[in-house]
Amino acid sequence: MRTVLVFLFVSLSGLYPLLGMSHGENDAPKPRLWTCKYGEFDLPENMIFPGGSKEKLQTISLLFHFIDFGERRILVDVGCDKFFFLGRTAEHFIRPDELLRKNGIAPETITDCLITHHHDDHIGALASFPDARVYIQAKEAERAKKLLYGRAVTTFDEQLELFGGRMILRRVGGHTSGHSVVEIPLACGQVYVIAGDACYSPDNLVRKIPTASTGNAAESAAFFERYADPKYRILLGHEPTAPFGGNGIREVIHGVEFVEPVRWGGGRRIFAKDPGCRGKACNDIENQKSLILERAQQIMAQPGGKEKIYLEASGNVCEAAVRAYRERPDLFRALAVSDVPATWRGVKGGDVWQYVVEGERMREIVEEGEYVRTLGDVFKTAEGATVDPVSGDLFFSDFMSDEILRWNEADGVRLFKRPAGHVNGMLFRKDGTLLACSMGENELRLLNRDGTDRKVLAKGFGGRDFNGPNDVWERPDGSGWYFTDPFYRWKEWSKYAQPPMDTKQVYYVTANGEVIRVTDDLVEPNGITGTPDGKTLYVADHRGRKCWAYSIDENGRLSDKRLFCDIGFGTDGMTIDADGRLYMTAEDINVWDRNGEKLGVIRIPEFWCGNCCIGGPDKNILYVCGKRGVYSIKLKVRGVRGFAK
CATH class of the missing domain: 2.120.10.30 (TolB, C-terminal domain)
Structure with a gap:
């Protein structure tokens, strides 16, 4: 398994160029967020959710998060320098600082470390970032005082707003007494929540059951009540199926989520997915179109010939995909969309299908205008x-x-x-x-x-x-x-x-x-x-x-x-x-x-x-x-x- 940095790249409040920062209201830099995987570990199911099997194992990911505000470079949790648990080491392990450096991020440029709790796989590598200020709940700081000795540390009891309200550390307890989550509000009303060990995996999230390793079951259960509103998007603490590397990379950019692989169905592919954002800032069609075209040009520049690209789109990026497809026929071979934008309803050409492509006889099977x-x-x-x-x-x-x-x-x-x-x-x-x-x-x-x-x-x-x-x-x-x-x-x-x-x-x-x-x-x-x-x-x-x-x-x-x-x-x-x-x-x-x-x-x-x-x-x-x-x-x-x- 090849360890890479980017699992999920999220535009948190609007649109900006792929490789640069832009500015919006009040000229505030818009952040970029990565989830970083530095290892894998097989954990018994009964440690993930109550009633799970002691014998059956699930592969969980060891994760931390990197956020770039431009003037501030932030880690949420920092991982650990070595991992040994239940008599075993982690697979595909790489030190967090090495992982960052490998991806062009110098550890010494990290300005702030936000810690969810004191467990080693979340704070153990803190010494790799000596110049960063640490933000941690007071009870967790007491448990981690050896690692914090001589550091610039800010503690809090229940809640701490940071960087002009762009991030919030909030104590939720449960897993540990001072366990905190990090909230990142978006201009469109959505809030990203970095859950730490308050929520390990989809098993916990979908079934709304706390992790088995909890010190306070009532506080752990309250997490799911607090964040039940659909406006919250939970980033799981140990996503078991986190698709890092290879063809599993998922990348969310400025209201467009690009799902790989790029090699697909005998040709190259782009699938531009609706990431669920409904705010005005996430629906700038021209910027979405530019991002799709930029991704297409990146793919065409890769080895493997110059064959045209299949383009697919869903939700609120369909209009942008149609515009990109019609603007650059030299890039795209076919287009499939999941929705019919009102601006081109009824004027759809034979080259634009809705998830029904390649084969005129498919009209016998699916009515034109139906969608998935x-x-x-x-x-x-x-x-x-x-x-x-x-x-x-x-x-x-x-x-x-x-x-x-x-x-x-x-x-x-x-x-x-x-x-x-x-x-x-x-x-x-x-x-x-x-x-x-x-x-x-x-x-x-x-x-x-x-x-x-x-x-x-x-x-x-x-x-x-x-x-x-x-x-x-x-x-x-x-x-x-x-x-x-x-x-x-x-x-x-x-x-x-x-x-x-x-x-x-x-x-x-x-x-x-x-x-x-x-x-x-x-x-x-x-x-x-x-x-x-x-x-x-x-x-x-x-x-x-x-x-x-x-x-x-x-x-x-x-x-x-x-x-x-x-x-x-x-x-x-x-x-x-x-x-x-x-x-x-x-x-x-x-x-x-x-x-x-x-x-x-x-x-x-x-x-x-x-x-x-x-x-x-x-x-x-x-x-x-x-x-x-x-x-x-x-x-x-x-x-x-x-x-x-």
Whole structure:
């Protein structure tokens, strides 16, 4: 893993050039904020949230924050010089001062250090910044007095406003008696909150439960009440999935969030995302356009040829993206947007699509003007989309969080089951019971409507455990189930370091419990579905990069293996509509007609899709699980499964 500085770069109050400072009201410099990762550590779940497993581990990030006001260079927490906890050292560790220097920031230029609490991974490296003034809550200062000896220190009891009110240190307690958070108010009304150890991870934030390591549970719980308003944007203390380095860098600039990778779908890509800011300062279209063009020029200057760029945009940056696209056709190959700005509604050209690109026949499937909705986007790894035939609720798994969740229009996202066996693919049966592929327990299981386990349908074959069932399809008459069994190892919870099976294939489970291996020559099967008449099975071979079709006999055996389509890239889940079109997930949702001809692509605002299904009252809503989010788009066609009105 390559350690780099920038995880999240936020414009906190308006617009300014990418590499420079600008000035706004009262000529106040506008800050730049980075979250800096200096190591990783595997922590037992029971230290992250109450009731977590002692055996299961989550990889957390060791973080501090760097803020540049121009005249002041500030650290919020400073990390530690060495890390040793629970008898182990951190992985990918780099000293915080070395990390800063590596990225062109001289440690001696740091003017201020704001400390959330006295624990070593937050204050241990303070000596690396000898000229900085330290701001710390009084009780925490007493616990850290050896590190503070001879330093310029400012203490406080409950609250301290700094730098003309541009930053606020506020005691919240809980984790430690004087634990503080840092609030950074924006001109548009939003407030960024650097949480320290008041909130470790998405598990704590989404479920609104304190970290397990708390000295005062009531104060820890009060944190979530205080910062429940959507105006607060929480920067987590130990974000487990913080995507530093490689293709995972996220960068927020002046009201535009650019999501990488830049290599994507056989070409280069920019995705300009709405960061959620609704203030006037975050909606300067011309500046947003300039930033998009600047990013495009940076990408074109990189090695790898001069092919044009795919441009995607969502929310309040769509208008800027359209202007950039039309102004510089020499830079962009195609444009997809998630919203229709009023200024160009009705005058949209054939070159501007809404998350439906590459393929005129996609007009058969998605009405012009439809757009992708975001149903939720705070998950670790969303998967297993399926619709309850009784309630109509969408169910999906977040297998890294070991949860099954449900969504409907009225209630939003709710927890259905945890722990869930690290479930991946799921499928509702007509009676409302739920088929679930448990990668954590290496089995195919059946759940009752209330989430309780009904029974294990298949645990292994030939005296061996399965590698980890991934996706499942039921024959239309309910007489048996097909599932894929690839092998994906997750160091946090996988039972096996190597595949327990000697091959990765497809299995069929009969209603009486017989397990049959029905393929023998696939590389790594993943997605699976079948036709409504139950006569054809489709299997996506992820590593083989092909989708195969099989004929199904009355006993469930497969024959007449034939190539359905040569995908050309790895694919994940799939679903089918009533007319036999296949929807396959990968970097996008790729749509194929029943003859294996590719019709086009539906894009979502992420760089990977894991699974999809069709549901809704009229069986015409395509639900898609991305890596971090769950999305929907209305179709002109109907799916096979749904629910009665």
